[in-house]
Amino acid sequence: MDKYITTPITEEITADLKSGDFVYITGTIYSARDAAHKRMAETLERNEKLPIDLKDSVIYYMGPSPAREGRPIGSAGPTTASRMDKYAPTLLDLGEKAMIGKGKRSKEVIDSMIKNHAVYFAAIGGAGALLSKCIINSEVVCYDDLGTEAIRKLEVINFPVIVVIDSKGNNLYDSSAEEYRR
């Protein structure tokens, strides 16, 4: 089913999203991947404040290629989500409501998603040029020294994703492959 949602992503919104839905996101999302997650975890370990407000937020696991002149961003597709599994439960406890990536998630992440009413979206891996068309603005919020791995605030319009794991823990990867497995 096609659904159009606008950030911030509240519990009311995630409750309505089902595994297998095609979702188009409009609004503000953050990009963060390996090194940024590590830094956020270290910040929390020191009992310091995170550089972004995670309440009802969407984090896109993505590190873009550089933008050409006149463009907000370069190629901007998802990276493999499982590398963020170690950090995701903590961020979900702090209010993160949706993650965009590709690939499988750990049981710990899925349990935390159910507890925190969060969803996991997949964007199409390897379609970074196409996906960049839905991003109209990009600015580095922090960790600029990390280059492509800095945290960016992105303005997106109808950014296309698929609900892989919904807030009840239903997992599209498990069911969809079975259908065609012979």
Place this chain on the structure above:
Amino acid sequence: MIRTIDVCTVTETIKEMCMEANYYLSEDMKLALQESAGTEKSEIGKKILNQLEENLKIAGEEKIPICQDTGMAVIFMEIGQDTHFEGGDLEEAVNEGVRKGYDLGYLRKSVVNDPILRENTKDNTPAVIHYSIVSGSQVKITFAPKGFGSENMSRIYMLKPSDGIEGVKNVIIKTVDEAGPNACPPMVVGVGIGGDFEKAAIMAKQALTRDVNKHSDIPYVCDLEKEMFEEANRLGIGPGGLGGTSTVLAVNINTYPTHIAGLPVAVNICCHVNRHVVKIL
């Protein structure tokens, strides 16, 4: 007769190859993607394959990388033994080409200086370079930037000779199955069988640079490639890992003699953005 090549030529050639490889997919790969869109049974799968074609079109027209992971620069250099390089250090010339290509081409810098300390080198160097000395006076450069979503799902197995071809088949299918949605399917699978530990891995990487519509000249290997292609596509993983009949676009296998005690098998997984450009100097 010794032929002299200025290393500046190497730098300029590699600079151009970085950009070409990241904006345009080779014809054999484009064709394989089109064919899979034609045969795919799943509606979602078909939709994804069509979007991948649209993505290739945008990348080529606007010179935006096909994928934001523009890879670690992997370079195979086959150097004719009658060649002499002048004008500087060859390895530095190769890395300078990568440095320039990734800067001028708006390509992502994805390399860290140390696997544990992990500071980005900010210019995508150093490259991974495989040199080989061959007869003649030509220099053949194959540039194959490798993304790590799929690289991370690659595996090497040191099988026993008694495991035989069935053992080889099992580990190829197991690797593809475990790679699943993480490796951005439909995948291209490069396999190296034989040699020793590192020879198998290098062969697997090299197999990815072979055209996906060309099979091995060795009859049993050709049959194995076809069988593994069919079997991998029965796993159901499909485009994007969301279910379907297009899980792999090709299985390319290279072999080499090995030790009486061993049967090394390396499986190098590549996503559908299987990039490789060849230039001869």
